[in-house]
Amino acid sequence: MMVALRLFISSAVFSSVIATAYWIFSKEPTGTFLLGVMSFGLLFVAGYTIVAEREADLVGDRPEARPVDAAGELVGTYSIRSPLPVWTALAVSCVGLGIVVSPAVAALGVVAMLIAGVLFILQSR
Amino acid sequence: MSPIAEQAVAPPGRSDLLGWLTSTDHKRIGTLYVITSLGFFLVAGALAVVMRTQLARPNSTLVSPHAFNQLFTLHGTAMIFLVVAPFAVGLANFLIPLQIGAPDMAFPRLNATSYWMFLFGGLTVFLGALTSEGAADSGWTAYAPLSEIKISTGLGQDMWIVGVFLVSVATILTAINFITTTFIYRAPGMTMWRIPIFAWEMVATSLLIFMAFPSLAAALLLLFVDRHLGGHAFDPSYGGNAVLWQHLFWFFGHPEVYVLILPYFGVVSEIIPVFSRKPIFGYTGLVIAAFAIAGLSMGVWAHHMFTTGAVDDPFFSFLSFMIAVPTGVKFFNWIGTMWRGSISLATPMLFCVGFLMNFLLGGVTGVMIASPPIDFHAEDSYFIVAHMHYVLGGGSLFAIFAALFFWWPKMFGVKLDERLGKLCFWLLFVGFNVTFFPMHLLGIEGMPRRVFTYPDVGSFPLLNSLATAGSYVMLAGVVAFAWNVVVSTRKRDPVGPDPWEANSLEWWTSSPPPEHNFDDLPPIRSARPVFDAHHPEIAKGGAG
Numbered sequence: 001m002m003v004a005l006r007l008f009i010s011s012a013v014f015s016s017v018i019a020t021a022y023w024i025f026s027k028e029p030t031g032t033f034l035l036g037v038m039s040f041g042l043l044f045v046a047g048y049t050i051v052a053e054r055e056a057d058l059v060g061d062r063p064e065a066r067p068v069d070a071a072g073e074l075v076g077t078y079s080i081r082s083p084l085p086v087w088t089a090l091a092v093s094c095v096g097l098g099i100v101v102s103p104a105v106a107a108l109g110v111v112a113m114l115i116a117g118v119l120f121i122l123q124s125r
Numbered sequence: 126m127s128p129i130a131e132q133a134v135a136p137p138g139r140s141d142l143l144g145w146l147t148s149t150d151h152k153r154i155g156t157l158y159v160i161t162s163l164g165f166f167l168v169a170g171a172l173a174v175v176m177r178t179q180l181a182r183p184n185s186t187l188v189s190p191h192a193f194n195q196l197f198t199l200h201g202t203a204m205i206f207l208v209v210a211p212f213a214v215g216l217a218n219f220l221i222p223l224q225i226g227a228p229d230m231a232f233p234r235l236n237a238t239s240y241w242m243f244l245f246g247g248l249t250v251f252l253g254a255l256t257s258e259g260a261a262d263s264g265w266t267a268y269a270p271l272s273e274i275k276i277s278t279g280l281g282q283d284m285w286i287v288g289v290f291l292v293s294v295a296t297i298l299t300a301i302n303f304i305t306t307t308f309i310y311r312a313p314g315m316t317m318w319r320i321p322i323f324a325w326e327m328v329a330t331s332l333l334i335f336m337a338f339p340s341l342a343a344a345l346l347l348l349f350v351d352r353h354l355g356g357h358a359f360d361p362s363y364g365g366n367a368v369l370w371q372h373l374f375w376f377f378g379h380p381e382v383y384v385l386i387l388p389y390f391g392v393v394s395e396i397i398p399v400f401s402r403k404p405i406f407g408y409t410g411l412v413i414a415a416f417a418i419a420g421l422s423m424g425v426w427a428h429h430m431f432t433t434g435a436v437d438d439p440f441f442s443f444l445s446f447m448i449a450v451p452t453g454v455k456f457f458n459w460i461g462t463m464w465r466g467s468i469s470l471a472t473p474m475l476f477c478v479g480f481l482m483n484f485l486l487g488g489v490t491g492v493m494i495a496s497p498p499i500d501f502h503a504e505d506s507y508f509i510v511a512h513m514h515y516v517l518g519g520g521s522l523f524a525i526f527a528a529l530f531f532w533w534p535k536m537f538g539v540k541l542d543e544r545l546g547k548l549c550f551w552l553l554f555v556g557f558n559v560t561f562f563p564m565h566l567l568g569i570e571g572m573p574r575r576v577f578t579y580p581d582v583g584s585f586p587l588l589n590s591l592a593t594a595g596s597y598v599m600l601a602g603v604v605a606f607a608w609n610v611v612v613s614t615r616k617r618d619p620v621g622p623d624p625w626e627a628n629s630l631e632w633w634t635s636s637p638p639p640e641h642n643f644d645d646l647p648p649i650r651s652a653r654p655v656f657d658a659h660h661p662e663i664a665k666g667g668a669g
Contacts, residue, residue: 018424066313090241093245
């Protein structure tokens with residue numbers, strides 16, 4: 001994770017420098033705000049990575065690791081098939097489309113989204 | 126943590142419709158992305174041919190001005206949001222887990238949700254054409270006040286907003302998946318400095334998506350509020366600011382150009398070493414250049430706004446010039462890889478060479494218009510159309526075809542025909558340059574873009590006729606590709622795991638790969654694990 005850590009920190013520092021330079025040169029609020037939000041987001045991720053992932057031991061980070069070194073540890077369950085993604089996307093699209101076409105379609109989409117949410121929670125247990 | 130995972134549900138059969146609808150397998154989702162983006166490409170390409178036919182002669186009336194506005198809006202929207210970016214997302218979906226030795230993406234259901242949202246979003250944009258006033262007609266940039274309710278009164282513009290919003294959310298979700306997968310799910314020994322350049326480019330692209338796409342989503346929401354909920358964010362008559370739209374849009378829009386090109390830098394970085402029989406020259410330099418381009422691209426959005434008079438031109442001009450440096454580094458690396466290599470000009474390599482030549486011209490004109498004095502003359506002329514098509518058409522599109530020919534055997538288990546492939550390349554290469562090179566001259570002569578016709582003056586008729594003829598040659602190239610797919614699929618000549626004698630891990634497993642991706646993995650001691658396994662006498666171990 002050291003590479004990821006360095007990447008996020010350097011990106012955050014770079015964007016902060018750009019945001020500061022932009023404000024100094026232009027005094028233009030919209031762009032400075034956008035660059036500021038971007039810098040804050042990157043700083044947040046960098047901070048999180050430092051606090052939570054600094055000592056993560058990934059087998060992919062070990063240069064001499066062999067495939068057998070990864071054996072035995074279970075990282076979770078992969079669902080190869082699930083109707084929920086297409087259902088969720090359809091529900092979200094109905095909400096979006098319904099807002100501009102018909103409130104009834106939007107309401108239907110909201111109900112479908114709620115059902116998808118419940119099913120996601122149940123399936124993840 | 127290891128990439129070993131339990132497979133909870135039996136894999137669906139390859140041909141069942143329900144299996145495709147409900148699949149969360151990254152290879153199927155990647156394939157769906159690729160096929161869908163090619164479908165949108167055919168539609169968007171057809172729209173372009175209609176536009177070129179309208180512009181073949183002066184004072185033509187094949188389509189009305191209103192219809193022409195819809196045509197270029199749908200063409201631009203489709204090519205940017207539904208073709209070039211999603212093809213890269215599809216390719217990355219298919220390849221990244223294979224290239225880093227993972228069993229799937231980190232969040233398979235989120236991955237599938239992203240695809241379906243992208244598909245429904247794209248269809249929503251096009252469904253606008255069925256409404257009474259037709260599709261959106263304010264261009265793919267949807268500049269306010271053109272896109273405000275006072276001017277764009279139709280439902281088509283609303284459906285464009287909803288569709289593009291869905292696509293942008295889907296893209297953000299996918300970026301989360303790519304970054305997590307690449308950082309966490311690498312196989313034993315696959316350190317970050319050994320992952321293929323394509324995977325690195327997708328990490329850089331995903332970071333760009335994180336930073337840029339929220340601005341687009343926010344701009345679309347504000348526009349919707351303006352149109353239907355009484356907002357006036359972009360309406361100067363009520364204290365709003367139309368230039369605000371340009372800031373928000375281009376804060377997304379310029380990084381988007383790099384979202385559209387960085388993955389394809391990765392594609393050519395994968396293909397050129399294989400057909401030069403050499404390792405990539407300057408692996409670390411290529412990676413650093415990718416992040417330098419990504420970082421700088423976040424600070425150049427307002428070079429699209431020089432002529433508004435509302436931005437700091439020297440600041441944006443300087444940073445825009447700076448982007449040429451890491452891009453030049455990449456060119457140096459690609460040429461260095463080919464230098465004294467044993468080059469074979471198979472179809473994927475031909476497309477890569479075409480990419481280099483076209484993109485170079487697009488890059489050079491990009492440097493020209495990064496200079497405000499030149500940009501003031503070129504703004505909103507056909508010169509800009511030529512520039513952006515040399516970058517995204519001559520660049521990204523040629524890399525798309527390179528990727529199709531290179532990874533087709535891995536995706537579908539059969540190789541595309543080489544003879545037809547070369548025919549496809551030459552038709553597209555000649556057609557592309559005949560279409561778009563004259564547009565530089567048209568722009569210099571003063572022809573504005575986005576006009577449905579033009580008067581019979583100067584070189585306008587000749588250059589436009591030439592461009593239209595070129596577009597028909599390109600169409601023939603696309604037909605040659607489609608015919609190649611039909612012929613190769615019918616011939617059904619199966620290939621082994623590694624038909625190109627390539628380098629990266631996806632070529633270790635069968636073509637197409639099994640549901641679980643790998644039956645076994647080779648030791649990973651460099652950025653070319655498959656080459657190392659096949660040539661232990663040359664493999665030297667260590668990074669890079």
